Amino acid sequence: MTCPVGKGRYMTRSINVPSANSALRVTESSADRFLEHRSVHAHVHRKVKRTLRVMKFGGTSVAGASCIEGVVKLIKAASGESDVVVVVSAMSGVTNKLIEAASGSEAGNRTLVEAILDTLREQHVALLSGLIRSLDERSRIERQMHELFRECDELLRGAMLLRELTPRARDSILSLGERLCAPVVAAVLAQEGIASEAIEATELVVTDSYHGAAEPQMDLTRKSCQARLRPLLQRGVAPVVTGFIGVTVEGARTTLGRGGSDYSATILAAALDADEVIIWKDVDGLHTADPRLVPGACTIPEISYREAAELAYFGAKVLHPKTLNAIMKCGIPLWIRNTFAPERPGTKITSSGPENVAGSVTALTAISDVALITVRGPATAGVSGFLDGAFADRWRADFLLISHSSSPNDTSLVVSASLANRTIEALRGEFAHDLAQEKVEHILLDSTVAIVSVVGRNMRSPSSVVGRTLTALSRENINITSIAQGSSPFSLSFLVTKTDMQAALATIHREFQLSGAEFASAFRDRPDETPVSAV
Numbered sequence: 001m002t003c004p005v006g007k008g009r010y011m012t013r014s015i016n017v018p019s020a021n022s023a024l025r026v027t028e029s030s031a032d033r034f035l036e037h038r039s040v041h042a043h044v045h046r047k048v049k050r051t052l053r054v055m056k057f058g059g060t061s062v063a064g065a066s067c068i069e070g071v072v073k074l075i076k077a078a079s080g081e082s083d084v085v086v087v088v089s090a091m092s093g094v095t096n097k098l099i100e101a102a103s104g105s106e107a108g109n110r111t112l113v114e115a116i117l118d119t120l121r122e123q124h125v126a127l128l129s130g131l132i133r134s135l136d137e138r139s140r141i142e143r144q145m146h147e148l149f150r151e152c153d154e155l156l157r158g159a160m161l162l163r164e165l166t167p168r169a170r171d172s173i174l175s176l177g178e179r180l181c182a183p184v185v186a187a188v189l190a191q192e193g194i195a196s197e198a199i200e201a202t203e204l205v206v207t208d209s210y211h212g213a214a215e216p217q218m219d220l221t222r223k224s225c226q227a228r229l230r231p232l233l234q235r236g237v238a239p240v241v242t243g244f245i246g247v248t249v250e251g252a253r254t255t256l257g258r259g260g261s262d263y264s265a266t267i268l269a270a271a272l273d274a275d276e277v278i279i280w281k282d283v284d285g286l287h288t289a290d291p292r293l294v295p296g297a298c299t300i301p302e303i304s305y306r307e308a309a310e311l312a313y314f315g316a317k318v319l320h321p322k323t324l325n326a327i328m329k330c331g332i333p334l335w336i337r338n339t340f341a342p343e344r345p346g347t348k349i350t351s352s353g354p355e356n357v358a359g360s361v362t363a364l365t366a367i368s369d370v371a372l373i374t375v376r377g378p379a380t381a382g383v384s385g386f387l388d389g390a391f392a393d394r395w396r397a398d399f400l401l402i403s404h405s406s407s408p409n410d411t412s413l414v415v416s417a418s419l420a421n422r423t424i425e426a427l428r429g430e431f432a433h434d435l436a437q438e439k440v441e442h443i444l445l446d447s448t449v450a451i452v453s454v455v456g457r458n459m460r461s462p463s464s465v466v467g468r469t470l471t472a473l474s475r476e477n478i479n480i481t482s483i484a485q486g487s488s489p490f491s492l493s494f495l496v497t498k499t500d501m502q503a504a505l506a507t508i509h510r511e512f513q514l515s516g517a518e519f520a521s522a523f524r525d526r527p528d529e530t531p532v533s534a535v
Contacts, residue, residue, distance in 0.1 A: 051275040052275050055074070469511065
């Protein structure tokens with residue numbers, strides 16, 4: 001079964017470690033010893049096709065020695081039931097430190113860069129000491145780490161000299177965390193009797209050359225994964241793959257964007273025709289709203305791909321927005337579960353989800369870090385299709401929402417706050433002639449807004465969702481700047497002020513009874529389908 005991924009809008013000098021195909025792996029001798037002691041029964045059983053599970057562990061799941069020991073227990077339990085491919089993120093906080101080092105290098109701040117690298121080096125060496133019992137194995141991985149840090153340091157020094165860091169070099173620097181983590185997890189697995197091999201995703205995930213947000217080339221990725229991973233799985237070896245990272249056809253390392261390890265897991269699952277994906281995090285699953293903003297929010301037992309994708313797109317940080325792209329066409333189920341509470345069932349994401357009534361609300365989400373750009377003037381009438389098409393492609397603009405006000409001469413765009421100034425400059429360039437002719441009067445920026453999105457089944461049809469939402473917000477004196485519905489029938493979005501965002505979420509959550517017994521009753525009679533036994 002082949003699972004193509006549609007081409008997305010998003011698109012380093014690679015760091016070549018000597019013996020790249022073999023450097024980041026558990027020693028052959030340790031794997032061989034494990035395989036030699038497998039029983040004849042186990043060898044025969046290997047000929048029978050087992051289910052394949054991709055398990056991804058986020059940064060908090062591998063944040064320290066005790067966390068990694070817990071991860072290894074989960075992998076060990078799963079490997080008794082199925083073949084397993086493991087995907088790991090960098091340790092919690094490491095990528096943020098690397099971003100800080102990258103910025104420091106462009107500013108010429110050698111002291112900051114060296115301090116960050118020293119801290120990260122000490123952190124990972126200490127991690128090894130707390131986990132790996134064999135001195136030889138510890139020394140081997142420490143040498144690999146030393147080489148990775150040396151090459152990262154070279155890239156940062158080059159950026160300090162030039163006061164410039166190319167996107168290609170930046171991707172190589174930011175990939176360091178995953179490349180440090182994977183060999184450690186693989187070594188601990190081997191130490192616990194699970195044959196494993198650390199593999200860089202540069203051997204597997206082929207992408208386009210849009211550094212920082214690369215898109216997979218699935219045909220090539222599928223060939224690489226089948227050729228590299230299938231033989232390992234057939235031998236009973238659990239690959240431990242670096243998340244977040246890919247490689248161009250030319251051999252340049254790329255990254256998939258922040259949080260991209262989730263995406264890595266589903267890319268590998270699609271390429272290998274996996275039976276399921278489990279993304280292990282530090283939360284119980286997707287929630288009816290952010291529990292930090294709405295204390296009554298509860299875990300969603302099951303949800304459809306499309307609803308989950310809308311939640312991710314409109315701000316639910318539990319899931320990378322592109323994660324579901326790779327598996328939607330395949331129908332591979334995805335679970336989100338809590339590494340630190342594996343007995344809890346989490347959230348299951350499937351093609352259909354539960355049998356919700358059309359127009360029923362499943363969850364709410366919000367984004368505060370946005371800006372509203374209004375293009376005003378007669379030349380803007382009917383340009384929303386152009387802005388979301390040719391303009392967005394040319395300028396690589398990413399509009400969260402596009403809408404018209406009651407005036408036909410106003411077009412409003414909502415973008416991430418970090419992209420606001422760049423988007424305004426692009427719009428001024430695009431409409432330069434119309435601005436000169438006063439056919440575009442103003443391009444205005446409003447940074448006081450936030451998006452609140454209501455996600456559920458067939459939001460386009462029933463007016464009751466809009467009516468109930470407006471009435472509930474009005475009762476609380478919360479003003480809505482704009483209402484928008486895009487091409488998706490699974491969400492409605494409202495613009496409110498940032499100061500009203502939390503109150504708006506709580507009000508809508510209460511109006512649609514998304515907490516407590518009312519919400520839970522829809523799932524009360526569902527069978528427990530938890531895929532991995534509690535450890």
